[in-house]
Amino acid sequence: MTDRRTTPNPAWVDSSAPAQIGVTLTDLLDAPNGMRDRQLIYGDPITVLGARDGHSYVRSDKDGYIGFVQTTALANATRPTHRIITRTSHAYARADMKSPDHVTLSYGSRLTALSETPKFIETVAGFVPRQHLTPEGHWHEDPAAVAEIFLGTPYLWGGNSGTGIDCSGLVQAACLACNIDCGGDSDQQARTLGSALPEGTVPRRNDLFFWKGHVALVFDSETLIHANAHHMTTAFEPIKTALARIAKSDGPRTAHKRLKLHLAK
Structure with missing residues (x-):
């Protein structure tokens, strides 16, 4: 089964040209004038796959996510410094x-x-x-420290910026800053990030907890940091509290994974 988020629709593909986002922030839509899937921020490199009726069909180079943006949000590609x-x-x-x-x-x-x-x-x-x-090219070593920068940022479904972010957007920002490839949505992250750990493993800083439709980053052995709709912000939460609370609405934790961290260059 193909995933429309990462597999181009041939009906919309008529080019392949580099560009970048030239505005503060723009929504990556599931269709022209459609719903927000994710967001792209200033300077994000993209590949333009097609254009029609004021919208461009693009692939985000940082994670392969495909969708539609307003063509006015695009700028010529440059080499970031x-x-x-x-x-x-x-x-x-x-x-x-x-x-x-x-x-x-x-x-x-x-x-x-x-x-x-x-x-x-x-x-x-x-x-x-x-x-x-x-x-550009200087990497951080600690995803949890990057996530902490977003503490207090309002929760926004599909958000990827300092003015609004969701659970997977927070994890992606933290991972990409540490030179760790990372998909845009929590189900993609659950498939590709880290190594699965057995039930009962003591959590440590920078582990990931996954639920159906949600992801959180372990800040320390007793605390998570996550962008979540319960608090409507990026917040710290005790692990035991989060496990019990989320189990009531979204079910039990589906995975506990450990990131392979790279040394900063």
Whole structure:
């Protein structure tokens, strides 16, 4: 059985051209003017597979997810030099924090430096504070620490940004920042991430717990961090509390998996 999320529909494919997202945030839709599946953020590299009626049919290069975006959200592909490492940041009109801000940028947004000042990097989007950036290709080592950056971010089904995120979006942001390939939805993550552990294994930091339609990251042996609709935010929750609560609505935990972490480069 093919998965429409990762398998192109031939009826929509008439090209294959690189591009990137040129707006703060855009929904990746299941059909033109359809429902949100996921979101793409500024600088996300994509491949345009087709275009029609104001929408482009695209593949997200970071995870292979396929869907529709408004064509006006696209920009020419560039080679990124930096990546946002704070939950959100701003691109300013000038190298001055009191100048007007042009756009809000989310964690993971990719940018290309045009010039540099002691405190700012100039990009097409504007001037971004150096403190909010890391060089492209610099990886983190601790997914749980990345997830913690999103603490308090409102829950948004299908969300992938610092202004709204869901359970799988949080895990994906944490994994990609640590150079771990990661799908966009929790069922994809359950199939491909980590190694399954037997029932009764003591959880440790950066383990993953899966339920039907939900995923959470272990912060420590007694605590989870997850974006969840119960709290409507990204929150810490005791593992025992979460297991009991979620079992009442979505059933028991379906998997406990352990990530293979890469050393940062």
